[in-house]
Amino acid sequence: MATLVLDFLAIHPFRDGNGRIARLLTTNELLRGGWGVARHVSLEQRIFETKNTYYLALRTSRRAWHDGTHDVWPWIRYLLTVIADAYDDFERKVAAGTELIGTTKHEQARDHILSQAPHAFRLAQIFDALPDISDATIRDAADALRDEGVLTVGRGRGATWRRVDGAKGV
Template identity: 50%
Template sequence: MRSFADLDGLVGRVPSGLVATLSTVDVGRGSEALFRDQLPGLLGQLEHRARVQSITASSAIEGIVVPDIARADRILSGQARTLRTRSEQEFAGYRDAQDYLFRGDWQPLNAGLLVHLHKLLFAHTPVIGGRFKHEDNLVVDRSPDGDITVRFRPVPAAQTDFYISELVDRYKAAVHTGLHHPVLLVGLFILDFLVIHPFEDGNGRVARAVTNALLMSSGYGVSRYVSLEQTIAESADEYYQALLDSTKDWHEGSHDPWPWLRYFVDVLAAAYGTFADRAAAGRSGGSKMERVRDYVTHHAQPVFRMADVRAALPGISDQTIRMALDRMRHEQLIAVDGLGRAASWRRIQSPSR
């Protein structure tokens, strides 16, 4: 809410480096429709992969982990009838919240949507979700020796309803004017939401889910195909530091949003870069073995599974993928850990293009 009090003064002058990054994001946005027309099969595979990574990564950021890969797959597919642990329950909750948003049948942004997402997060747990906090809370860091440092003080519980309503109204008004870049407005909304911290638990997960929804409603749909949550999980230190730097003096209205906005826009630009790389790999020429080799060498994560290659390269058989991976293993370009479906591969070196 504070970030929208004086938008012209706060983000009227975008730093030059960020202008270039926003341009990269906008170019990426323009390619989405082209790829949807040319590579519908590939995008369907990428969408499935991003869904799995987003649910897994956003949960892991909060310490919610389902270590058995086969078990996690059953939960994600809805085949697990019984959720055995609290982690499995919350894992399924993020699945439900993200799937609800990605179906696209949610109403325009309002406080009710945020509350509903929170209810979905905790629907499988004993916790009563779907309501704003009743007590004041703090966001703290706990050191290994037990010391507690206050990261920031959220809005008091008694003022949560007012602040959330104001934030939603001001965000929607800013979008309507069209005077500021929509990606910056989404970033500011998330920053203010996290400082308000409207729920006793689950604020980060609601924020990350809403990020995807707001970007999609603004025409930036890359999170359907590349997991933003995965990138955040891989840069968690930078994520928390950017938030810390930008929440200082928020209550006084004199905070600096740019550390957070730089991080946020960088994550989005990286996602579009990954999207373009995967799309290029999907339509590249050469033999199928060469396409697998190119994907593993230049586009896959440092540690990947066969399912990742299969998702990125639809139309290439598992046998061909295995042959290509085995050849690269003999060349000592990659190594395998584990056996069967649980096996993962890791790059040992990346030859130049």
């Protein structure tokens, strides 16, 4: 699968959209091969978050591709790392979900922020970690924690939120 995608990207058959098609091809081939994580975790998002490493691995593995002397391993290592990280993320989400059965979405968001989110985070990270909870519910939970003095928040749209050390509930 990895070499199929590498070959597709080396051929570069379209003027635009080759990367998107390659990521779709990756997801399709993973699902066909029984790698179910692609159904539950966005590999597209993981690749976007590691795009510098993605481009470096791709560039390194495509070097001398036309001569047939290229090294596929930088690309394969990158892709396997993305897949392994996706499985780790999926495992964390499943573990968190089993502990939260019977609680409201607001309580789930609150619990995640207090027990699983990094000490300093952006709301976008929480939105990504809790795809089944609306952005508004997550914002409401974060605002409630801020009002309780458990969180502080910076200014601006991409503000950083921080847990207050020693605050009640932390």
